[in-house]
Amino acid sequence: MTRGRALAGVLLLVLLLQPLIPLGGYRQYVLHVAIQIFIWSFIGSAWSLMGRFQLVSLGHGAFLGVGAYATVLLWNLYGVTPWLGAVAGMILAGLLAVVVGLPCFRFRVVGHYFGLVTLAVGEVIRLLIVAERDWTAGSLGLTLRSAGGDSLWALQYGSKQVFYYGSLALLLVGLWIWHRVDRSMARAALESIGEDETAAASVGIHVTRFKLGITVLSAALTALGGSLYAQAIAYVNPETLSGIGVSLKIVFAVVLGGMYTLLGPLVGTALTTALAEFLRILFGLKLLGMADTIYGLLLIIFIIFLPDGIYGSARAALDRRATRRAEGASITAKASV
Amino acid sequence: MIDPIFLVEAAVNGVLLGGVIALLALGLNLIFGVLDIVWIAYADLVMLCMYAIYFLVAVHGWPIWAAGLASLAVGALLGVAVHLLIISPILTSPPINQLLATGGLLFFVQSAATLFWTTDHRSVRLSLPSWEIGGIFIPATRLIPFGISILAVIGLYLFLTRTYIGTAIRAVSQDREAMSLMGASPQRIYVVTSAVGGLMAGLAGALLIFQYAVHPFFGGQFGPLTFMVCVLGGLGNMVGAFVASFIMSEVIAVGGVVMSTEMGYVIAFVIFIVMMFVRPGGILARRQ
Numbered sequence: 001m002t003r004g005r006a007l008a009g010v011l012l013l014v015l016l017l018q019p020l021i022p023l024g025g026y027r028q029y030v031l032h033v034a035i036q037i038f039i040w041s042f043i044g045s046a047w048s049l050m051g052r053f054q055l056v057s058l059g060h061g062a063f064l065g066v067g068a069y070a071t072v073l074l075w076n077l078y079g080v081t082p083w084l085g086a087v088a089g090m091i092l093a094g095l096l097a098v099v100v101g102l103p104c105f106r107f108r109v110v111g112h113y114f115g116l117v118t119l120a121v122g123e124v125i126r127l128l129i130v131a132e133r134d135w136t137a138g139s140l141g142l143t144l145r146s147a148g149g150d151s152l153w154a155l156q157y158g159s160k161q162v163f164y165y166g167s168l169a170l171l172l173v174g175l176w177i178w179h180r181v182d183r184s185m186a187r188a189a190l191e192s193i194g195e196d197e198t199a200a201a202s203v204g205i206h207v208t209r210f211k212l213g214i215t216v217l218s219a220a221l222t223a224l225g226g227s228l229y230a231q232a233i234a235y236v237n238p239e240t241l242s243g244i245g246v247s248l249k250i251v252f253a254v255v256l257g258g259m260y261t262l263l264g265p266l267v268g269t270a271l272t273t274a275l276a277e278f279l280r281i282l283f284g285l286k287l288l289g290m291a292d293t294i295y296g297l298l299l300i301i302f303i304i305f306l307p308d309g310i311y312g313s314a315r316a317a318l319d320r321r322a323t324r325r326a327e328g329a330s331i332t333a334k335a336s337v
Numbered sequence: 338m339i340d341p342i343f344l345v346e347a348a349v350n351g352v353l354l355g356g357v358i359a360l361l362a363l364g365l366n367l368i369f370g371v372l373d374i375v376w377i378a379y380a381d382l383v384m385l386c387m388y389a390i391y392f393l394v395a396v397h398g399w400p401i402w403a404a405g406l407a408s409l410a411v412g413a414l415l416g417v418a419v420h421l422l423i424i425s426p427i428l429t430s431p432p433i434n435q436l437l438a439t440g441g442l443l444f445f446v447q448s449a450a451t452l453f454w455t456t457d458h459r460s461v462r463l464s465l466p467s468w469e470i471g472g473i474f475i476p477a478t479r480l481i482p483f484g485i486s487i488l489a490v491i492g493l494y495l496f497l498t499r500t501y502i503g504t505a506i507r508a509v510s511q512d513r514e515a516m517s518l519m520g521a522s523p524q525r526i527y528v529v530t531s532a533v534g535g536l537m538a539g540l541a542g543a544l545l546i547f548q549y550a551v552h553p554f555f556g557g558q559f560g561p562l563t564f565m566v567c568v569l570g571g572l573g574n575m576v577g578a579f580v581a582s583f584i585m586s587e588v589i590a591v592g593g594v595v596m597s598t599e600m601g602y603v604i605a606f607v608i609f610i611v612m613m614f615v616r617p618g619g620i621l622a623r624r625q
Contacts, residue, residue, distance in 0.1 A: 296445030
């Protein structure tokens with residue numbers, strides 16, 4: 001797919017040269033939306049690392065919340081730099097993934113049941129954040145303590161440009177990790193596990209180890225996304241960072257884009273974010289809920305009619321056309337001989 | 338130290354709440370047993386039924402019992418509509434897509450309710466007496482729903498075991514393929530099951546409006562709890578779900594008094610997670 005690669009290169013170049021694009025007074029707003037898209041796409045990619053292997057977690061909000069709150073609390077209470085806070089959040093999320101994942105995989109909790117267990121985990125984290133209101137500020141949410149100006153140590157910047165490039169870089173790293181997993185032996189192993197665990201185990205694949213590995217990776221990356229989100233927004237709230245709502249939104253964006261493809265999560269997140277922003281501007285505060293109503297309706301329609309997602313279906317259609325053209329070419333070639 | 342009388346009162350409240358949760362769990366479990374699909378938006382259908390009652394009673398001045406009956410009809414219609422519009426086209430899709438489609442419905446219903454009726458909390462004001470028994474207050478707004486839901490559970494049991502269509506529903510939930518081989522139409526059974534499931538949601542809505550104000554996010558309060566009760570009892574296992582709903586509501590009610598409301602839920606969810614590992618088939622399942 002050289003043409004696709006060229007297109008991706010041009011898009012990346014445009015994104016990198018963003019300061020040169022004349023945006024006038026809208027620059028701050030466009031940057032804000034772009035940061036949202038980059039971070040949530042990264043999180044969506046992290047989710048789809050598991051989701052594409054039939055490990056559908058409905059509780060990724062738990063890891064997101066752990067990452068974001070670990071970073072913010074360590075900075076606010078102890079003055080620990082977010083660089084370390086993010087690492088601490090990733091480790092905690094990884095541990096949580098082991099605590100939940102190990103028994104799940106040992107006792108063969110799969111399909112619906114895995115989804116519901118993870119859903120419960122997401123709720124537990126949200127409720128714990130709300131219950132421990134003495135130091136997490138509960139449902140009110142927590143504002144990042146100001147470092148008094150731009151600081152690399154505190155990872156706080158007045159300008160959105162820094163976070164724009166930071167989150168873009170993180171997204172590229174996320175896509176690279178996705179690609180590496182896609183090209184690895186683990187992918188073959190995990191796909192066979194997703195199709196039939198018993199058969200996979202019978203040919204010598206260590207089922208629990210592979211599943212746990214991908215879960216820990218996915219959880220740690222999700223936590224990293226949460227940390228960066230907290231720094232970029234400078235505010236955390238249990239409702240927007242953990243619990244069922246956000247967990248489902250991550251899943252939906254990915255499913256909408258297509259969870260079996262590299263760029264599916266990015267396309268899905270970009271579309272849902274752009275749609276939400278567009279509807280918000282269109283209706284403003286007049287018709288509260290209109291944006292989400294249309295969003296929910298589109299989701300249902302997409303899952304019924306385009307179960308592979310927008311990008312996934314488009315890719316499949318392009319591939320089919322390419323094959324047909326190649327076949328046609330070979331037939332004409334034969335005919336001319 | 339907490340006065341024991343508060344604990345007893347919490348325990349009594351737990352039992353009373355358990356009755357209504359049992360109703361929700363049985364409705365969801367019935368659908369799961371037959372269709373093998375978890376309706377994530379089930380509790381949000383209850384929310385819609387509660388709005389129906391609110392508008393009939395507070396705006397149109399219907400008597401509460403008539404509004405309750407209307408809510409049953411609304412629930413049944415919603416159940417059939419969800420089945421025909423959403424579930425039916427994706428019956429053969431992967432289970433995850435089915436789960437997500439009903440999740441999309443959850444977003445749609447919640448936001449549509451926000452759009453039409455704003456986020457105001459609305460309640461039907463009923464003045465009913467409270468009884469005091471040995472220092473414990475038992476309000477009628479909790480006792481009446483409990484009584485009605487127990488009657489409804491018995492009614493559902495009789496429907497499933499004593500009627501022709503009920504037997505057919507149980508047969509489909511045991512073996513879908515075999516039923517089609519016997520010449521039964523699964524599609525008809527599915528529609529009836531979804532209608533009965535919706536009816537239970539309508540009844541639950543009618544009983545919950547006694548105690549709670551309705552708002553667009555009401556479903557979030559009971560939704561997760563309902564799936565967990567179903568899974569804890571064993572998906573498709575009616576008796577298990579009935580027992581599990583009382584266990585969960587006791588934990589939430591007593592935990593809420595001893596610690597805090599959130600911690601009550603946390604403990605209930607942790608029990609659920611641990612039970613999934615210890616007894617994945619549900620609390621009443623035999624160990625393999």
